[in-house]
Amino acid sequence: MNIPFLKTDALPFCKGCGHDLIAKNTTRALEKLGFNPLDVIMVTDIGCHGIIDKCLNTHTVHGLHGRSSALGAGITFGMEEPGKKVIVFIGDGGSTIGLQHLMEASRLNLNMTVVVHDNFLYGMTGGQTSGLTPHGFNTTTSRDGNPFFGYDICALAHTAGASYISRVMGIGDISDKLAVAFSTKGFSLVEVLEICPSYGMKLNPRRKLSEIAESSGKEMGEWLNQRPPFSPQQGRKSENLLEKVDPIAPKFKSYLKKTTSIILSGSAGEGVQLAANVLCKAAMRSGLSITQKGSYPVTVGVGFSTAEVNLSPREIHFHGIAVPDMVVVTSADGLAHNKQRIAKMQGGFLFIDESLEVPPTGAEVICHDFRGMGARNASIFSVFFLALKTGIISTESLFKTIEEEGLSEKLPVAKIKEALVA
Amino acid sequence: MQEKTKGNRVLIDGSRLMIEALARAGADAFIGYPITPANLLYQYGSQRLKLMLPAPDEITTLQWMSGLSATGQLPVTATSFPGFALMLESINMAYMMELPMVIILVQRLGPATGTATCGAQGDLLLLRGMISGAHPIPVLATADFNDCWDLAAKAAEVAINLRTPVVLLTSKEEVMTQKSFDMGTLAKVIPVERKHYDLECEYKSYKPTDFVPDFLPVTQNKHQVRLNASTHDQTGILQHSNEESMANTRRLEEKVIQRMKSHYYYSLDEQKGAKKLIVAYGITSSAALDATEMLRNNGDKVSLLIPRTLIPTPAFYRELMMKHERVVIAEENINHQFGKLLFGENTPANVAFVGSLGKMISPEEIMKEVTA
Structure with missing residues (x-):
């Protein structure tokens, strides 16, 4: 029935x-x-x-x-x-x-x-x-x-x-x-x-x-309305999210003894986040633990771009940076965004583009012509410069990272090598 | 199974781990509306889960999730307070209908739209009171990347086994920061088995077995399913407040309290002879770990409790605190929400707080309070 x-x-x-x-x-x-x-x-x-x-x-x-x-x-x-x-x-x-x-x-x-x-x-x-x-x-x-x-x-x-x-x-x-x-x-x-x-x-x-x-x-x-009805997404690819996350094996040595906090600060569109990423991956290739986070205005294409990085020979738990050990400033936007933290530094290094006015700080100040490499390359060049001056990681590890991450075409490797020799 | 990259370190963020673990645990769909700082979860959800639906707003998100859940699928969403606020009525509905789903709440600085790109731990008391009647809804809080993996899978398990929405609580700094991470530390995720009622005799949508009613999707045609957001009896038929329907509403509360007892997640690092205890959850756990280590290096004896199951709140947390001479609870708000969750307005004299607004709590701030 x-x-x-x-x-x-x-x-x-x-x-x-x-x-x-x-x-x-x-x-x-x-x-x-x-x-x-x-x-x-x-x-x-x-x-x-x-x-x-x-x-x-x-x-x-x-x-x-x-x-x-x-x-x-x-x-x-x-x-x-x-x-x-x-x-x-x-x-x-x-x-x-x-x-x-x-x-x-x-x-x-x-x-x-x-x-x-x-x-x-x-x-x-x-x-x-x-x-x-x-x-x-x-x-x-x-x-x-x-x-x-x-x-x-x-x-x-x-x-x-x-x-x-x-x-x-x-x-x-x-x-x-x-x-x-x-x-x-x-x-x-x-x-x-x-x-x-x-x-x-x-x-x-x-x-x-x-x-x-x-x-x-x-x-x-x-x-x-002559329209096709909804149909489920047939044949949708489900991507294993871990498959493309490549392991980074240590190939280089670092003599870093303690957790070191670094701020890279420049302008949007000038490769600050990419430079920080290269720095972090090179540090991992040097056996270090790292943390990386970005900070920029909601309009991501304009204004400051800051990357906060921690490098350490041991596992990092807390990754906040109140007063950094090193700051690299490659543009006026970057300087304005980090002036307060730079003022609080009682030691460490401030790397700053020579076109900018040096702010009050207790850090050792090193001025250099980063923007001479071109605005888009200033940040990546500053990372090499920092590595060379401080020795926290080798410039070889940075070059290797660029090569292995497929960035050789995108970043001016030859020009950087030339500038480092100079 | 350990990951193929066992022993190898990768550069990764917590969002990626969460979505992958949820997918492996059995999540079928990601439904959502973009919001900072939950956007990475949205992006990964769209790549990983077999169904992805971009909803036009967060109310629709929760309604679509509820409908999908009624068909036997497990939906996931990720949001932050402004979106979560829109979801509240519908989460109540899913709670009342007893529909499994996982809601990842990425905390950011409020009130209102606050600061989208600034982390916070300001939503705990909202979560405690979010169901009308103040019935508890399971809330699990991630403390590190391993939690992004393990607790995400557990959230799916709790949602399915308890037939309930589950909130996976995290914050901006946990899901947007990239860290070097050893993939070899990830445990195998076992897919959650979904058991459906398979008896011939009459099915009642809200007749419980060990507090949880058997589930049947609305897409089968063997038994009638009745889902109801209004007060209802075991059959699922609307009632005013008769005995059976009130027993059903009481059961919703008892279900979470009783069945979550087997899902009390926390870590306790006890130091022998320690009279001091640090308590921190979520993003502040990392600072608490460092503070504990530095204090011990300085010769201080201190223990560390990292609660992961926040709601319902295990009585053990309070009992442990009462055994210590000095307790410091650290959390990124200025009104001590976890403390209020534990003690109400009557904080015991041995309990102190470290709070913060608009910035992460540092290990030094915790140390200072512990040694004060």
Whole structure:
């Protein structure tokens, strides 16, 4: 024996409520299309329509106000078998809370149907005006008629790219109209117009549904977009994130005895982060532990660019740098960003481009023409210069790093060698 | 299995380790919206997981994750406070519906949008109170790169086995800093087995076995599944506040408290005869490690506790602190959130704090407080 979609015909809605008609016509449409109840996932949310769950033999998912179309969308992403159907029930209130969700499901053209129960007001909370309430319609919060114009939810879904949209009057048998939506490939939305018997009818006596729809411009009809439905990302490559992380074996010696903090500071686009990366990898090739982090404005292409590096012969835990052991400044942006930390230095080295004014510091100051190598090469050259002057790692380890990391074409190796000899 | 690079060191960041471990543990999808400082996680998630969905906002992110989770897949996202704030209502929904998922929360300096590129540890008390009713949600905090691997996998395990959203708590400095790291120290990640209800007799979506209801995806057609964000009975049908539905809501709290007992993660480095104890979690653990070592080198006797399971909070943390004459809790905020989590507003006299705003706490600051 076939299991019916509804457990009972006595649904828990107010007498005369269109929600009753929508629920019964939905199940009738599904029966006509040959669905079994457990092939259907009904997603509802907050609002009178949501109390239908307990009467259904389908799977039921009862979510948050207005979020049901996004929740239903999430289910469609995980549905691998054909023959399943996600149907979302939502009210006119929920459709504005979750307007973005409706637009997104339309844009992606997800395989699901949203049925908007549009009774022109918030029924469950006392008959207040909603975003779909027609202009001039009375609600408990606009007793002289709604001064605002409502959204055309069908036009919005159509513009966003849904395959099928229709607006129907919630009167009589609408199961065939719902069946068209349910059998659509891609996203479909049906706006069913109704009048809430508890608030709408009482506050708008003698007004007929057809007249309200006509006067508010809620035209009945169907709207289509010829677009392919969403399909899962077939054949997506899943990349093992560790596969391309090459080990760096120690080949050189370092005579560094203690953790040393270095700040490289220059301008965006001048290769500061790359220079720091070369320094760190060369240090690892020299048997040292390292930490590296970058700091730059949110607009990454302009302003300062600072790299903070720690090198140590032992494992590094804390990697913060309050007062650095060495600072290399290759531009005015870099100097401005690190002036305070340079001022706090009581020892160590400050390497600074000779074009810049030397700031107050307790560090030993070494001026050099880094920018003479060209602005883009100033930072990488400064790293070689630092290695040569301090001996913390060898320049050979830096050259080897450039070679092994495939940077020989990008960085001016010959010019650096020349300059170091000079 | 040890990694192929056993014994070899690489230059790597914590984000890469987290996503790879989650993928190996069984995560199916990354769904998210970009936000600094969680962007590396977003990038790696898009490369690694078999499904990647760019959501238009964080509310949609959590709703899509919930829907996907209802089909039996394990989704992951990563965000920071501004995005997390948008997710809150939907995390409550997933908690109530009992849908497994992992949310990586990368802390940054607040309030509001604060400073996107500055680390912080300011979100713990938010996490403790994020579920209406103050029911606990599992929160695991990474202290180092090995945690980025191990705890990420554990987060997936807890999410699936407890049918719950899990927060993997970290901070900017932990997921954006690159470090030399020995891949040989990574343990094998065992994929989490997903068991589905396989009996013929009636299935109830919220009938528990050892506090956790059996799971069935909404995509099968053997039994009816009812998921519900509103107060509900064992069947999943909306109820006002009857006995069965209140028992179900109570069970949500008991589930996390009881079942997390087998997921209490922490490390305790006890020094014999030490009367002083340093306590630090997350990013401040690294400074605490250095401080402990330097104090011991100076002849001070001191023990170190690094809690990793933060919520629910093991009573053991408090008991351990009460056994010491002086306890210093270090965390990167100015209102001592972990201390408040443990003691409320009545901090015992033997407990002191080191806090910070807008910068990492240094080992020296911790040492100074320990020896004060």
